[in-house]
Amino acid sequence: MTSKASGRDTALVEAFAKHDVAADQALGFWLYLMSDLVLFAAFFATYAVLGHNYAGGPTGRDLFHLPYTFGETILLLLGSATFGMVVLSMHQGKREGVLTWLLVTFLLGCGFIAMEMHEFRSMILEGNGPGRSAFLSSFFTLVGTHGLHVTSGLTWMAVMIGQVIIKGLTLPVRSRLMRLGMFWHFLDVVWVAVFTIVYLMGAV
Amino acid sequence: MRQATRDDTGASRGSYTSYAIGFLLSVVLTAVAFGAVMSGLLSRPAALLSIFAAAIAQILVHLRYFLHMDASSAARWNVLAMVFTVLIMLLFVGGTLWIMYNLNYRMM
Numbered sequence: 001m002t003s004k005a006s007g008r009d010t011a012l013v014e015a016f017a018k019h020d021v022a023a024d025q026a027l028g029f030w031l032y033l034m035s036d037l038v039l040f041a042a043f044f045a046t047y048a049v050l051g052h053n054y055a056g057g058p059t060g061r062d063l064f065h066l067p068y069t070f071g072e073t074i075l076l077l078l079g080s081a082t083f084g085m086v087v088l089s090m091h092q093g094k095r096e097g098v099l100t101w102l103l104v105t106f107l108l109g110c111g112f113i114a115m116e117m118h119e120f121r122s123m124i125l126e127g128n129g130p131g132r133s134a135f136l137s138s139f140f141t142l143v144g145t146h147g148l149h150v151t152s153g154l155t156w157m158a159v160m161i162g163q164v165i166i167k168g169l170t171l172p173v174r175s176r177l178m179r180l181g182m183f184w185h186f187l188d189v190v191w192v193a194v195f196t197i198v199y200l201m202g203a204v
Numbered sequence: 205m206r207q208a209t210r211d212d213t214g215a216s217r218g219s220y221t222s223y224a225i226g227f228l229l230s231v232v233l234t235a236v237a238f239g240a241v242m243s244g245l246l247s248r249p250a251a252l253l254s255i256f257a258a259a260i261a262q263i264l265v266h267l268r269y270f271l272h273m274d275a276s277s278a279a280r281w282n283v284l285a286m287v288f289t290v291l292i293m294l295l296f297v298g299g300t301l302w303i304m305y306n307l308n309y310r311m312m
Binding site: 035037045049069077080085186193195200203204 | 218219220222223224226227230231234235237238240241242248251252255256258259262263266267270271281282285286288289292293296297300301304
């Protein structure tokens with residue numbers, strides 16, 4: 001994603017012109033997302049098997065605060081909508097719009113990560129860390145892996161803000177922004193499964 | 205209703221309206237799911253059914269309005285790859301639950 005040499009982009013622009021590279025990259029990235037989905041399926045299966053082994057410790061009902069999770073969800077959904085604005089500004093060639101909406105999406109993502117960190121921290125401080133029970137081990141693995149993905153997305157977004165400022169909206173930069181958008185929307189889809197299976201089912 | 209058009213980056217884009225519809229539907233479906241559990245009005249099976257129906261609907265909304273999956277030929281390979289992945293996931297999760305439940309039952 002991060003090209004150091006400015007000459008590399010010139011070569012890329014030529015390659016893009018000769019062949020529909022961007023379409024291949026979009027499909028290739030989609031295939032990566034699908035393999036990532038299989039990784040999440042493994043963690044969901046683990047959680048489904050271990051999720052009721054509380055070892056005398058707290059259950060989901062004791063630990064989860066649903067209005068808090070609802071807040072986290074709204075931050076992610078807003079982030080998907082504002083990334084839509086990034087893509088729309090990009091297609092209109094509005095560099096300022098792209099930068100503004102990227103920054104808004106970045107801050108919303110940071111808000112989500114801050115809320116998740118706060119939740120994890122208070123659980124661990126109360127002695128309910130990943131070592132407490134099989135339920136909590138699988139909980140931290142599943143929800144933490146999603147959180148790590150969001151953190152990677154935020155890092156990528158910070159790099160793209162830099163690339164838009166330095167390189168401008170060249171074809172390779174636009175193609176990368178489209179793939180970052182796929183990643184960002186994909187994480188929302190995974191989160192829908194997380195809040196349904198972990199938080200809501202845990203509290204029913 | 206075909207809002208997705210393809211451009212030189214090889215990916216499809218939405219429109220202001222499609223992102224707005226997607227966002228509003230997502231918020232409504234999230235509120236329905238949380239409401240079904242938090243209100244405490246529904247029985248356990250009814251609540252479970254509601255949250256799963258809302259989750260599946262919301263995933264479809266995300267695929268349609270945010271990831272722009274449709275029946276167009278340009279999206280065919282994406283859809284095909286996803287259908288295959290969903291099959292693998294069903295085998296994966298379903299098989300795990302089946303075999304672990306069975307083991308648990310037999311070791312009682």
